[in-house]
Amino acid sequence: MPRLPRLTLRGGLLSLAALLLSSSDLAGAADAKPAAQGAVHTVVIENLQFNPAELQVHRGDRIVWVNKDLFPHTATATSHVFDSGSIAANSSWTYVASKAGEYAYGCTFHPTMKAILKVQ
Amino acid sequence: MKCTMTLCMTLLVFAFGATAAWAQGAGPTDPQIAAIVVTANQVDIDAGKLAKSKAHSPQVKEFAQRMITDHGGVNKSATELVQKLHVTPQPNPTSESLQKGGDENIAKLKTLSGAAFDKAYIDHEVAYHEAVINALDKTLIPSAQNAELKALLVKVRPAFVAHLDMAKQIQAELGKSGA
Numbered sequence: 001m002p003r004l005p006r007l008t009l010r011g012g013l014l015s016l017a018a019l020l021l022s023s024s025d026l027a028g029a030a031d032a033k034p035a036a037q038g039a040v041h042t043v044v045i046e047n048l049q050f051n052p053a054e055l056q057v058h059r060g061d062r063i064v065w066v067n068k069d070l071f072p073h074t075a076t077a078t079s080h081v082f083d084s085g086s087i088a089a090n091s092s093w094t095y096v097a098s099k100a101g102e103y104a105y106g107c108t109f110h111p112t113m114k115a116i117l118k119v120q
Numbered sequence: 121m122k123c124t125m126t127l128c129m130t131l132l133v134f135a136f137g138a139t140a141a142w143a144q145g146a147g148p149t150d151p152q153i154a155a156i157v158v159t160a161n162q163v164d165i166d167a168g169k170l171a172k173s174k175a176h177s178p179q180v181k182e183f184a185q186r187m188i189t190d191h192g193g194v195n196k197s198a199t200e201l202v203q204k205l206h207v208t209p210q211p212n213p214t215s216e217s218l219q220k221g222g223d224e225n226i227a228k229l230k231t232l233s234g235a236a237f238d239k240a241y242i243d244h245e246v247a248y249h250e251a252v253i254n255a256l257d258k259t260l261i262p263s264a265q266n267a268e269l270k271a272l273l274v275k276v277r278p279a280f281v282a283h284l285d286m287a288k289q290i291q292a293e294l295g296k297s298g299a
């Protein structure tokens with residue numbers, strides 16, 4: 001007879017432990033959220049092209065444009081939501097996508113260069 | 121007969137770029153290619169510097185600055201590469217003809233101003249970039265022996281194509297405005 005309460009107690013402890021674990025998991029997930037938002041995407045600028053020419057990211061992600069050409073380029077949204085200014089040869093520019101939307105962009109120095117950034 | 125020969129030579133130059141300058145179908149050597157590349161970029165930088173100060177239209181001035189910056193970047197890399205490869209650029213009929221063409225262009229541009237200057241500069245930029253792309257495709261890239269020199273030529277080609285598009289675009293707009 002006395003074993004039953006002990007079992008119950010043990011069960012209760014297990015439940016409590018499970019609850020603590022799951023709540024700490026939840027807390028962990030909440031803490032990890034800002035880090036998870038910082039996914040990094042790279043757009044290589046080479047041969048007067050943006051590669052990839054179409055990139056889909058989430059809000060809070062970072063996009064790094066790396067200029068592998070021999071002269072400067074820009075990554076400039078048509079709407080001017082973002083504008084890198086001159087990115088020198090062998091340099092890069094980082095933008096954190098803060099607003100959702102589809103942004104056509106290009107290089108103001110070379111109007112033939114066009115690409116699109118989609119922020120979810 | 122003489123006329124026919126001249127016409128033949130002109131067509132050859134158009135068809136094969138600088139090939140006509142090389143005897144018996146032998147292409148230029150790497151040191152000769154290096155001199156052609158550096159000269160080709162330099163004459164466009166020089167024309168750009170003149171246009172940046174003399175051009176009438178802001179669009180033409182902007183294009184001139186782009187030529188100075190882009191061809192300057194290409195020449196910086198070309199110079200670094202020839203130093204690394206211990207290649208001494210060797211002047212040759214093509215590089216000399218490019219230099220002569222560049223000097224004549226600048227002499228002509230100096231006599232012009234306003235819209236006439238803009239038109240002459242841009243018309244020459246269209247012809248120049250077409251000629252360089254042709255030379256890259258028909259002579260320079262196929263003749264280059266060193267892999268890094270060949271890679272540099274391949275890498276700069278899209279810039280010449282983009283510049284040609286930009287120059288043609290401006291040429292069309294200058295035409296529309298009756299300049």
